[in-house]
Amino acid sequence: EAQVTQNPRYLITVTGKKLTVTCSQNMNHEYMSWYRQDPGLGLRQIYYSMNVEVTDKGDVPEGYKVSRKEKRNFPLILESPSPNQTSLYFCASSLRQGMNTEAFFGQGTRLTVV
Amino acid sequence: GQNIDQPTEMTATEGAIVQINCTYQTSGFNGLFWYQQHAGEAPTFLSYNVLDGLEEKGRFSSFLSRSKGYSYLLLKELQMKDSASYLCAARGDYKLSFGAGTTVTVRA
Numbered sequence: 001e002a003q004v005t006q007n008p009r010y011l012i013t014v015t016g017k018k019l020t021v022t023c024s025q026n027m028n029h030e031y032m033s034w035y036r037q038d039p040g041l042g043l044r045q046i047y048y049s050m051n052v053e054v055t056d057k058g059d060v061p062e063g064y065k066v067s068r069k070e071k072r073n074f075p076l077i078l079e080s081p082s083p084n085q086t087s088l089y090f091c092a093s094s095l096r097q098g099m100n101t102e103a104f105f106g107q108g109t110r111l112t113v114v
Numbered sequence: 115g116q117n118i119d120q121p122t123e124m125t126a127t128e129g130a131i132v133q134i135n136c137t138y139q140t141s142g143f144n145g146l147f148w149y150q151q152h153a154g155e156a157p158t159f160l161s162y163n164v165l166d167g168l169e170e171k172g173r174f175s176s177f178l179s180r181s182k183g184y185s186y187l188l189l190k191e192l193q194m195k196d197s198a199s200y201l202c203a204a205r206g207d208y209k210l211s212f213g214a215g216t217t218v219t220v221r222a
Contacts, residue, residue: 033210035212040214041214042201042212042213042214042215043157043201043203043212044212045209045210045211048208048209050208056208058209059209059211090156090157092210102147102159102162103147103159103210104159105156105157105158106156107155107156108154108155108156
């Protein structure tokens with residue numbers, strides 16, 4: 001089954017404790033991205049990747065890191081989480097940018113930083 | 115930069131029609147998407163427009179006017195299961211940017 005898989009689905013952590021949210025897709029998609037979703041603000045892009053070893057900042061990259069060592073995986077790293085990073089996070093992938101290709105979303109990770 | 119506006123909430127009766135408007139300002143524009151998102155779930159793709167005009171897909175239709183930076187999503191024969199948030203998203207400059215979403219409530 002074609003899908004985007006995020007883990008964990010729920011996470012409660014403390015300020016400053018490094019964490020990684022994993023994202024994996026099995027559709028051989030080139031383009032992957034991370035979004036955070038907050039009430040009243042919608043989905044805001046954190047980082048995106050056009051292909052392996054090619055990443056770039058989205059609209060709200062501060063406090064986050066990403067890597068794209070393999071085509072299927074695009075982990076999101078919070079080196080020192082803070083309470084303002086409490087949010088619902090979505091990973092998404094699409095075949096490539098610049099074409100009529102829809103984005104497929106993972107099921108989301110609800111992160112709480114206390 | 116990207117700027118996308120859509121109404122916050124709409125309410126309609128089962129069986130009725132609802133139109134959700136979206137205006138956008140997007141550099142390097144190359145497509146307008148609509149997604150549906152039920153509470154606590156991931157967004158799912160509904161429609162895509164890149165040329166001016168209407169795209170029809172069953173009970174859902176989407177319209178685009180590139181010159182006006184305007185799109186709408188039309189939901190016909192509303193059903194209770196259509197109660198959800200509808201997200202307008204514009205693609206440009208290698209990014210897909212989303213509006214805040216319109217929460218549609220369908221009442222019996």
